[in-house]
Amino acid sequence: MDLTQGTIKEKNERAKKMMLWFGLISLFMSFAGLTSAVIISRTRPDWSQDLQLPDVFLVSVFVIISSSIAYVFAKRALKQGKKGITTLLLLATFVLGVVFIFLQFNGFNELINSGYYLTGETSDPKASFIFLIAFVHLLHVAVGLICLLVVIYNHFKQKYTPAKHLGFELAGTFWHFIDILWVFLYLLLYFVA
Secondary structure: OOOOOOOOHHHHHHHHHHHHHHHHHHHHHHHHHHHHHHHHHHOOOOOOOOOOOOHHEEEEEHHHHHHHHHHHHHHHHOOOOOHHHHHHHHHHHHHHHHHHHHHHHHHHHHHHOOOOOOOOOOOOHHHHHHHHHHHHHHHHHHHHHHHHHHHHHHHHOOOOOOOOOOOHHHHHHHHHHHHHHHHHHHHHHHHHO
């Protein structure tokens, strides 16, 4: 496909998709760096062998996957012209995202109540990585929630149609990416760290 061909609208849409993918690739590279740091650091003598991830982090995996599934069905409903179902599924996606954040903070509290901290005399490298990775991911979830709010607002303003839904699609791509990223990070922290 020749990227220089097409209408201005088609070129604009391709450019927006490409910019999103450049952003996602840079985000992936950032977390790849953190992943490498965990793999290298786990050989340190002060790396905690006793620290287990709080169970609430596993629950958050299922919540974030459910939010992605809700978004997929919202997009399908939008393409079928079912605005009411689209609205409900978008709201469900947003609420599940908020629940995810709540669960993450519960996980942080469980770690702190177990005596693990991000920094300080009683901190440990494994706990510090768990806090850092989960918190940085959480910031991206917050950005995803802002994107969802924009999509919900635009949906209420009837800016999306079965044929015109680029913003809906871009927000969905970002949301699915950060959801899959959390599944990967959880598996990394559970099995590798």
